[in-house]
Amino acid sequence: MIMKSEVLLFIFFIAVATISACAQSKVSDNRLFGDWYGESKCVGNNPNCHDETVVYHISRSKTDPEKIHLAADKIIDGKPEPMGELDFDYDREKQTLTSEFKIPRTGGKGVWLLKINGDMMDGTLTVYPENEIGRRIIVSKKKTAD
Secondary structure (H helix, E strand, O other), X not given: OHHHHHHHHHHHHHHHHHHHHHHHHHHHHHOOOEEEEEEEEEOOOOOOOOOEEEEEEEEEOOOOOOEEEEEEEEEEOOEEEEEEEEEEEEEOOOOXXXXXXXXXXXXXXXXXXXXXXXXXXXXXXXXXXXXXXXXXXXXXXXXXXX
């Protein structure tokens, strides 16, 4: 009888720990959400590329709750102009966001890799098949009143 109650107690503690870990990951995900401001700089020799002041609006994906949604604006004459939207895979352990997409202009593939460090995020856009970095970004999260 004692063995059975010890097993039940063990299962109870495992369940509580699992629920707690899930709740903590949702809280840490929520820290991503909001507006991130910064720069997207061209790398390499691409005459079609222009450095940009950017705002990234980050939220949970509406189509896949496991993904993070990023809507990007560039700032022109002080006003936001939409550039596009992508869903990203979020690696909680590595604190990275990754998104692969087709580049409409060239038909090639692009891969965004963003590294989150508190209220800062930096990363790159790698362009394939060249396997070259095409952009470097650095943004910081706008503080909101809690």
